[in-house]
Amino acid sequence: MRKAIPALAILGLFLALGAWGAPAAETTDGAGHGGPVVPVLLGLIVILLAAKIGGELFERMGQPAVLGELVFGMTLGSLGLLGFGGLEFLKTSVGLEILAQLGVILLLFQVGLESNVGEMLSVGWSSLLVAVLGVIAPFFLGWGVSAWLLPGEETLAHIFIGATLCATSVGITARVLADLGKLSARESKIVLGAAVIDDVLGLVILSVVSGTIAASNSGGSLDTLDTLAIIGKAIAFLVGALLIGGWLSRRVFRLAGLLRVKGILLALALSACFLLSWIADRIGLATIVGAFAAGLILDGVEFRDLGEKTKHHIEELINPIGGFLVPVFFVLMGLRVDLSTFGQTSVLGFAALLSVAAVLGKMICAAGVLERGLDRLSVAVGMVPRGEVGLIFAGIGAQLTLHGRAVITPPVFAAVVVMVIVTTLVTPPALKITLARGDRKRGRVPETAPVPEPERPALPLG
Amino acid sequence: MRKAIPALAILGLFLALGAWGAPAAETTDGAGHGGPVVPVLLGLIVILLAAKIGGELFERMGQPAVLGELVFGMTLGSLGLLGFGGLEFLKTSVGLEILAQLGVILLLFQVGLESNVGEMLSVGWSSLLVAVLGVIAPFFLGWGVSAWLLPGEETLAHIFIGATLCATSVGITARVLADLGKLSARESKIVLGAAVIDDVLGLVILSVVSGTIAASNSGGSLDTLDTLAIIGKAIAFLVGALLIGGWLSRRVFRLAGLLRVKGILLALALSACFLLSWIADRIGLATIVGAFAAGLILDGVEFRDLGEKTKHHIEELINPIGGFLVPVFFVLMGLRVDLSTFGQTSVLGFAALLSVAAVLGKMICAAGVLERGLDRLSVAVGMVPRGEVGLIFAGIGAQLTLHGRAVITPPVFAAVVVMVIVTTLVTPPALKITLARGDRKRGRVPETAPVPEPERPALPLG
Secondary structure (H helix, E strand, O other), X not given: OOOHHHHHHHHHHHHHHHHHHHHHHHOOOOOOOOOOHHHHHHHHHHHHHHHHHHHHHHHHOOOOHHHHHHHHHHHHHHOOOOOOOOOOHHHHOHHHHHHHHHHHHHHHHHHHHHOOHHHHHHOHHHHHHHHHHHHHHHHHHHHHHHHHHOOOOOHHXXXXXXXXXXXXXXXXXXXXXXXXXXXOOHHHHHHHHHHHHHHHHHHHHHXXXXXXXXXXXXXXXXXXXXXXXXHHHHHHHHHHHHHHHHHHHHHHHHHHOOOOOOOHHHHHHHHHHHHHHHHHHHOOOOHHHHHHHHHHHHHHOOOHHHHOOOOOOHHHHHHHHHXXXXXXXXXXXXXXXXXXXXXXXXXXXXXXXXXXXXXXHHXXXXXXXXXXXXXXXXXXHHOOOXXXXXXXXXXXXXXXXXXXXXXXOHHHHHHHHHHHHHHHHHHHHHHHHHHHHHHHHOOOOOOOOOOOOOOOOOOOOO | OOOHHHHHHHHHHHHHHHHHHHXXXXXXXXXXXXXXXXXXHHHHHHHHHHHHHHHHHHHHOOOOHHHHHHHHHHHHHHXXXXXXXXXXXXXXXXXXXXXXXXXXXXXXXXXXXXXXXXXXXHOHHHHHHHHHXXXXXXXXXXXXXHHHHOOOOOXXXXXXXXXXXXXXXXXXXXXXXXXXXXXXXXXXXXXXHHHHHHHHHHHHHHHHHHHHHHHHHOOOOOOHHHHHHHHHHHHHHHHHHHHHHHXXXXXXXXXXXXXXXXXXXXXXXXXXXXXXXXXXXXXXXXXXXXXXXXXXXXXXXXXXXXXXXXXXXXXXHHHHHHHHHHHHHHHHHHHOOOHHHHHOHHHHHHHHHHHHHHHHHHHHHHHHOOOOOOOHHHHXXXXXXXXXXXXXXXXXXXXOEEOXXXXXXXXXXXXXXXHHHHHHHHHHHHHHHHHHHHHHHOOOOOOOOOOOOOOOOOOOOO
């Protein structure tokens, strides 16, 4: 109970800040003279504290922190429904939107830095097959659910909703496997390899769907040739960035090793990330495709020349910036969920069916495991969490318009957020159960004796 | 010559990016669909690369990197005068403006973290006297120069221009002293202590002038009682923040040590910085006053509880974020210098006289050194560089209006930038000369044998 007091005090601070800050955000000439940064400062305080309180509560419940950021964002966003409008400015601030977008670009840059092209190629056919099956099945299931329940929407909107179900969240799966001491298991390697390939496939699908929507808006139609052209462009961009970027960055970094000025490693890494993100946007792909490619490239660069000058790895420098900006994205995504849409039973039903499609769609991954003696169900369950990538896609869809209407409407956005939360919540307990079952079946002694927690009900997963 | 090729290639890249990016910044529905972040990405690439190239060139010339960022910003900004308008969007982007403002807030937070209240109090009367003399003299000299050469401006504008001449740049002085191996000399300690007190006095003057301008705009007048009230508010804020903030932050950080979630140290530090900046703005002070106070507070907090969880010091986490955002501020300040104003001889004359006032004003600091046997001229020369603080003040003045007219007009802004550049350029060679002279006079063997560089002409300093 004593621990609740600071939490309550901080919640009180939020409300006070909101009540005090709201007029400041609207009128530009109050007491202060700090210009457009002032409401952003207020927003950042609220967002950073909400992210950490939410993250802490969810970690204590054995759930990933990112879910807490999302749920606390939803809570803050729904204060408006309760008549407290002091935080409404968070939803429309251009400054926070830009910081959130920089956050998601840095997140994909970090994912790219952690992914290794060589390792991706070496995990072999099982990962590739698991990834491809795990992208195709949820894609068509999601498309089907959308076409069935939202007959009024256009085909491209259904396809976009299908696309939000594709990509597994590497971060969440890896975190759970690490917590269970299972990162070195063969099943884990397949899951992690597949999740990375998944990301790439998801980014390609996103590029195709976004490109088709752009073409459709300018009067064109859904043409197989155009679709192939966009797929080609996306693949050419990724391969080209890896080859040219890898060649070029080695040389640039070697030259940079000769420089005296401080902070050159950080500046070059960020410039490379922003440059590829910007080029990706210019050629019609999503910015995050470029950020991911930049991460892959810089993962391969050797920092030996710079190594003697800087005591830092590139990740060490990017992580604090990510730690600052990435929560802004997730809290803002939560803030934008319009909880009032759940008043419509149809939205709840859509969210439920979408979640079922997302979970069932990944169960087919079990068929992709070629090796014998492995626990296929664990691989499939490991592919279930969607986390950030689904959210990122939904966020992009909410900004795209098709014939003047948002591709991802507010109710659909809310349903996608529910799907992300359900798939992510379900995974940790389910994975504990299936991995323990697999160990028992083979008579292996589990490394860390993961006892299935009795207080959690077993989840009906396939 | 071979080294020039990559530099030329990068300059070419700038121009190409600008030419390609300019339409993207203006039309929102081009090929991309990345929203408002896309022009910001382009701006960040240009700014980060310009900052590092400029920094490198100036470091190789024995000058601080920050000058290079400023001068390269001016160069990029003047491309528009040569008919290349591709980078003009940098000057008006709200996103970049917000990032720059966050950068300067983080910079003052870093300065606060590096300053130690206990040390400030212990350097004694010499530092205090040096600081007070070094603030009063340039303030009135600047006021006088402005009143003489700009008879059309209002008194408050003259006072504001005087205020931009007050504060010594801790960073630049410390850097030069460290480079000369002189950080432990008694003269250096006086200069560094005085520079910190200087910052505080400068922030108080800024608060008073800004507050008076706000009062004047709402129909009030320059009243001694009001001025005293603002001085009282500024001092009460700093002292209150130190006392209450110090007491509260110790408890909050101890509680935070009990949390499991990652990144809590960074989130709390940033929240504290943003919260005090925001409060400062709300009560009519500049945001940077709050950021500086937050840094002073967190410098005193013991991280023993968190220390076992995190391997990082607070500075280590803030430095990469500062390394990303601080150059945005300086390059943007350079970009906003309208070089065409130098076409008017009156502006050049004003810049020259302002620079002389800035240098001469600090020479009186020599009288503040109470101890015998010290080289007083070195102390005075060490107080000359203005660097970031003068620029920050000028930037704030450019955003303030007095009876519908900017307090710092574009020609005055350009003159202040020249003053900052001159005072900063003059210091390193002058300090080398005076310190060596002082060593010779006392028959001391200089620690690192700083030979006065013959190729640099001796500067007529007092």
